[in-house]
Amino acid sequence: MLKLLVGPMKAEKTGELIRLVKRASIGNKNIVVLSPQIDERTVGEVIESRNGSKVKAFRVQSSDLIESFINEPVDIVFIDEVHMWDEGLVREICKLTDSGIDVVCSGLDMNYMSAPFEIVSRLLALADEVVKLTSVCEECGSDKGRRTARYINGKPASFNSPEILVDGTNTSVVYKTFCNRCYRKIGMFGLGGYPMKNVEIPESEAVSLNY
Numbered sequence: 001m002l003k004l005l006v007g008p009m010k011a012e013k014t015g016e017l018i019r020l021v022k023r024a025s026i027g028n029k030n031i032v033v034l035s036p037q038i039d040e041r042t043v044g045e046v047i048e049s050r051n052g053s054k055v056k057a058f059r060v061q062s063s064d065l066i067e068s069f070i071n072e073p074v075d076i077v078f079i080d081e082v083h084m085w086d087e088g089l090v091r092e093i094c095k096l097t098d099s100g101i102d103v104v105c106s107g108l109d110m111n112y113m114s115a116p117f118e119i120v121s122r123l124l125a126l127a128d129e130v131v132k133l134t135s136v137c138e139e140c141g142s143d144k145g146r147r148t149a150r151y152i153n154g155k156p157a158s159f160n161s162p163e164i165l166v167d168g169t170n171t172s173v174v175y176k177t178f179c180n181r182c183y184r185k186i187g188m189f190g191l192g193g194y195p196m197k198n199v200e201i202p203e204s205e206a207v208s209l210n211y
């Protein structure tokens with residue numbers, strides 16, 4: 001069984017993953033929690049949500065090392081931040097589920113350009129269960145935040161910036177989340193939020209949100 005918890009940033013995806021880890025622990029399940037080494041926000045062998053809850057986790061450098069963490073019989077493998085893993089993760093997850101191990105993953109479904117993360121779109125196709133979490137829209141305050149926007153030095157990032165850029169490690173990088181309507185209203189990334197790769201956003205179109 002493959003279950004995915006997806007959504008924009010600030011949707012408490014990791015918080016929900018941690019809640020499920022704690023429930024599995026209460027149920028005496030044998031579990032393994034894995035986190036990509038690339039996520040620099042969390043230091044040490046833990047994963048931590050934005051609300052401050054945390055659980056122990058192995059930090060893993062690449063997906064081909066996952067097998068080395070499954071030494072004993074395991075009921076559930078939890079994998080955080082799936083969009084940050086290398087593409088071999090899909091194969092490793094299939095190996096786990098084919099052997100009868102449940103896998104629960106969390107991650108972003110779309111990048112800052114509103115394009116799907118390749119690896120996550122493949123997992124979405126394979127998943128038995130998908131939970132789409134939302135954030136609070138930072139423009140209208142609704143509970144329908146679905147899009148993540150990246151700001152660099154206070155301005156919407158151009159599409160030339162890398163797909164993965166962890167916030168918190170670089171103070172000039174800030175992420176905000178919006179509902180579909182506000183994302184379109186702000187008009188940062190083109191009509192409907194469709195990706196327009198390698199397009200610089202003219203200064204005149206970089207709408208200030210007065211934050």
Ligand SMILES: [Zn+2]
Nearest residue numbers: 137140179182
């Ligand atoms: Zn909104």
